[in-house]
Amino acid sequence: MTRRLKAFGVFCYDFVVGDDWRIAVAVVLGLLVTWLLATAGVASWWPLPLVVLVVLSWSLWRATRRTHAE
Amino acid sequence: MTSGALFLAVFLACAVEAVEALTIVLAVGTVRDWRSTATGLVTALLVLAVIVAVLGPALTLLPLAVLRLVVGGLLLVFGLQWLRKAVLRASGHKALHDEDAIFTRQRVAALGATVRGRHAVRDWYAFTVSFKGVLLEGLEVVFIALTFGGNQHDIPLAAVAAVSAVAVVAAAGAAVRAPLARVPENTLKFVVGVMLTSFGLFWGSEGAGTHWPAGDAALLGIVPAVAIVALGLVALLRRTADRPVTTSEKVA
Numbered sequence: 001m002t003r004r005l006k007a008f009g010v011f012c013y014d015f016v017v018g019d020d021w022r023i024a025v026a027v028v029l030g031l032l033v034t035w036l037l038a039t040a041g042v043a044s045w046w047p048l049p050l051v052v053l054v055v056l057s058w059s060l061w062r063a064t065r066r067t068h069a070e
Numbered sequence: 071m072t073s074g075a076l077f078l079a080v081f082l083a084c085a086v087e088a089v090e091a092l093t094i095v096l097a098v099g100t101v102r103d104w105r106s107t108a109t110g111l112v113t114a115l116l117v118l119a120v121i122v123a124v125l126g127p128a129l130t131l132l133p134l135a136v137l138r139l140v141v142g143g144l145l146l147v148f149g150l151q152w153l154r155k156a157v158l159r160a161s162g163h164k165a166l167h168d169e170d171a172i173f174t175r176q177r178v179a180a181l182g183a184t185v186r187g188r189h190a191v192r193d194w195y196a197f198t199v200s201f202k203g204v205l206l207e208g209l210e211v212v213f214i215a216l217t218f219g220g221n222q223h224d225i226p227l228a229a230v231a232a233v234s235a236v237a238v239v240a241a242a243g244a245a246v247r248a249p250l251a252r253v254p255e256n257t258l259k260f261v262v263g264v265m266l267t268s269f270g271l272f273w274g275s276e277g278a279g280t281h282w283p284a285g286d287a288a289l290l291g292i293v294p295a296v297a298i299v300a301l302g303l304v305a306l307l308r309r310t311a312d313r314p315v316t317t318s319e320k321v322a
Contacts, residue, residue, distance in 0.1 A: 018151035027147050031278050038279030045280045064163050
């Protein structure tokens with residue numbers, strides 16, 4: 001039973017989070033900053049697009065650097 | 071978002087997943103036992119139907135802001151992973167998704183496995199490979215259809231788009247009895263990655279309390295902007311790709 005639950009957990013992680021967990025963490029932080037800014041009543045549409053730009057570039061840079069190192 | 075855009079986004083995403091599931095089913099069915107393969111396929115479809123029947127109505131009960139925050143966030147993470155892989159493939163840092171190569175690998179593996187019956191199934195190997203393949207690819211179809219449909223409060227339309235995509239791919243597969251290698255799958259995956267990321271960005275922000283300038287029309291700016299960024303990254307990374315990646319390498 002424990003083994004099956006663990007396997008299900010691993011499957012869910014792979015399904016949603018995938019190859020780079022940093023992307024998921026960055027998205028959660030981006031949503032948090034967006035919520036804080038929206039609650040404060042200031043323009044809050046810009047943090048998430050910025051997160052997408054930065055984290056995608058960073059993740060790709062890390063992936064290609066690893067390819068070259070191999 | 072118009073109904074047409076919702077339909078197109080779900081249809082394209084589901085067609086890509088259906089092509090992948092079809093390759094697995096065809097490979098196992100042609101070298102093993104069609105009946106066991108079909109039993110695996112139907113069982114997986116029944117499991118997926120139960121998941122939709124449980125999750126679909128549950129999603130409609132959630133407040134829209136919560137739904138958009140949670141589902142938008144998940145969709146954004148999911149979309150960024152698609153886009154990441156698509157950019158790596160388009161720039162030559164990762165092997166292109168090749169249905170012919172996957173079909174051949176699946177056939178070789180299927181030929182080597184021993185035939186063993188279990189329960190009422192004649193060939194357990196054919197059943198499990200078919201079941202797992204359809205279930206895993208189908209879960210992505212269900213996830214995309216429910217998230218898009220749930221956010222737009224139009225799950226029926228999303229379901230029609232998903233079922234249409236699966237039906238078109240299944241009909242094409244039945245007609246040619248071969249993997250649909252001529253479908254521009256890598257390009258489709260790139261387009262779907264852009265769409266998932268864009269809608270995840272829009273809904274996630276709205277769920278967190280943002281009001282986009284221009285409201286829903288902001289998507290008309292977000293989708294091209296994400297596409298331009300992704301294409302720019304492809305161009306940039308192509309310069310550093312010093313060798314072509316062959317299809318014999320691992321294809322995720």
